[in-house]
Amino acid sequence: MAEKKKTTIVLFSGEYDKAMAAYIIANGAAAYDHEVTIFHTFWGLNALRKDEQITVNKGFMEKMFGKFMPRGADKMGLSNMNYLGMGPKMIKKVIKKHNAMPLPDLIDLAKELDVKLIACTMTMDLLGIEQKEMMDGVDYGGVAAYIGDAEGGNINLFI
Secondary structure, eight states, X not given: OOOOOEEEEEEOOOOHHHHHHHHHHHHHHHHTTOEEXXXXXXXXXXXXXXXXXXXXXXXXXXXXXXXXXXSXXXXXXXXXXXXXXXXXXXXXXXXXXXTOOOHHHHHHHHXXXXXXXXXXXXXXXXXXXXXXXXXXXXXXXOHHHHHHHHTTOSEEEEO
C-alpha cells in the first residue's frame, strides 16, 4: 500500500489574501488525499486567534502586540490594495458575489479535512499569545514539529 503524500505549508504572512491562498492549497491537497500541515508562525498566527478578546495577564510589549495584531482570520488586512482597511471589505464582497469561501470558512473546512494546524509556540512566547487566545482544534509546537512533518513532504511551501 502506497504511503500518503505530504504537503506542508509555513504560513508566515498575516495578510488575508495570502492566508486564503495557503488554505485553498491545503484544502485542495487534503482533497487529493495528502496528509497536510500548516505551520502558523509570526503574523500567520493571527489566522488562528479567536475573534473575541480573551482576558490574559500580559506585559506592556505583549499588550501592544495584542492591540496591533488582528484578532482572527476575518480581521486580517490585504497584502496589496488594503486602502486603510477598505480592501478587505471589497475582496470579501467579491468573494461573496462569486460564491467563494471566505477565509474563516476555509479554516473550518481544513479542520473537517483533518489538516493539521500548528501554532508556533516560540512565536507565541515572543508575541505574548497564550493558548486560550487561539481557536479550538489547533496543535502547538516549535520548529521541530514542522520539520518532522516537512522532511518527508512531497510539497513544501512558504507563504
